[in-house]
Amino acid sequence: MAHEVVPSSQGWRPVWHFCWQTAVGREFFPVPSFRRRIRDRVVDAHDAPGRTLIDYCLMPHEIHVVSQLDAGQEPGELARVIGNLVARWVREVRPIRSPVLAGPYRAYRIESEAELLHNIRLLAWRPVVLGLCRTPSYYKDGAVGVAVGKRPVDGFNPFPLLFRFGTTINDARPALRKFLSQRPDEFEFRSWELMRGLTLAVSGVGPQPLMAHEVRDAAAAILIAAGKDGVDGALRLLVRWVAARLGGHGIDVQGGRDATAARARALVARISIEHALCSAASVARFFGRSKATLSEQVARSRLRESDGEIVSAPAPRIVAEVAGLDAMGEGLVHRTFEAKGGPPRTGNTAH
Numbered sequence: 001m002a003h004e005v006v007p008s009s010q011g012w013r014p015v016w017h018f019c020w021q022t023a024v025g026r027e028f029f030p031v032p033s034f035r036r037r038i039r040d041r042v043v044d045a046h047d048a049p050g051r052t053l054i055d056y057c058l059m060p061h062e063i064h065v066v067s068q069l070d071a072g073q074e075p076g077e078l079a080r081v082i083g084n085l086v087a088r089w090v091r092e093v094r095p096i097r098s099p100v101l102a103g104p105y106r107a108y109r110i111e112s113e114a115e116l117l118h119n120i121r122l123l124a125w126r127p128v129v130l131g132l133c134r135t136p137s138y139y140k141d142g143a144v145g146v147a148v149g150k151r152p153v154d155g156f157n158p159f160p161l162l163f164r165f166g167t168t169i170n171d172a173r174p175a176l177r178k179f180l181s182q183r184p185d186e187f188e189f190r191s192w193e194l195m196r197g198l199t200l201a202v203s204g205v206g207p208q209p210l211m212a213h214e215v216r217d218a219a220a221a222i223l224i225a226a227g228k229d230g231v232d233g234a235l236r237l238l239v240r241w242v243a244a245r246l247g248g249h250g251i252d253v254q255g256g257r258d259a260t261a262a263r264a265r266a267l268v269a270r271i272s273i274e275h276a277l278c279s280a281a282s283v284a285r286f287f288g289r290s291k292a293t294l295s296e297q298v299a300r301s302r303l304r305e306s307d308g309e310i311v312s313a314p315a316p317r318i319v320a321e322v323a324g325l326d327a328m329g330e331g332l333v334h335r336t337f338e339a340k341g342g343p344p345r346t347g348n349t350a351h
Helices: 034-045 075-093 113-129 143-147 169-181 186-195 217-245 259-274 280-287 291-302 305-311 315-328 332-340
Strands: 015-021 051-058 062-069 106-110 201-203 211-213
Touching (some): 015 075, 015 113, 034 051, 034 062, 034 075, 051 113, 062 113, 106 113, 186 217, 217 259, 217 280, 217 315, 259 280, 280 291, 291 305
Antiparallel strands (some): 015 062, 201 211
16 A cells, blocks of 8 residues: 655656565565565566666565656556565465565655655665664665675666766765765654654553554654654643643643633544544543543534644644744744634645
8 A cells, every 4th residue: 555645746756665564473585595586576676667766675574665756657556566576475485374564565755855865864774773784885685785886786777876976986986975974863763764654653542551553644743753752742742732722821731621621632632633643542541531521522622613723733833833832932832823813724734
């Protein structure tokens, strides 16, 4: 199932980052020959008009492919000719009753050259983070090693990757090495992993003491801003933002029994559901309320046009305005929207 982040900008040929992960107990290299076999499948899948292989990284439990596709090329078609065949190969070698893949492939559209370069850097460091090598250029199953001249690979053209860093090989290779020399920090890694669905959001507000689930897009942005506290931290961030939107001072969203506090809890629930951060039941547990009570409050909130405007705020705006609360005081968001005559309406925002 492909997942498109935002619409493509004009003048930019669509670039897609495809990712497959194995199910628990499975691996993509059940025998050593599969390293080359899978790599050849990735290269051969791009031997068609309108497909350009920019980057790849093959690991025991993850396959990453970055491809530029012409208009009319469906990302799902390319993904199927790679993922379906690899899964079949692994199943034939290890015919046990369990799926090979952890789930459907994921495909994320990259919207600019800057975003592509960022993706190249994080993907190059991925094997290092997973303990598979010491430096990105020495990983033997990635395109970066080929591009910097460590080892040739039959059939793979490294120039679509290499020439993003220079117009000649002698210029591009040192520039690529320099570009990859600085290890991304922990925040960059976590942000990229969440946005790519490579790690799960941990929550303490589920029916079990600790639960995890995959998040994407808007929910990932809120989780990243919340730091290491997972879904719980993201809900606390939303509490601060909603409280500021409703006036800020004197609102006890967590424990208050008045109508404003109930309205705030309903708004937090609606935003969480809208952005697929967590379920209404999880929000109810977070606030120490029954799901039935919160559901009634959410139903009333849906009848208020002003509440709909609050819920429609895109995640990046929520994150930016919460960041401003510390610098300018808890009433920042409330004052800002009062001055502007209400929150801006949004168009087709990816969630």
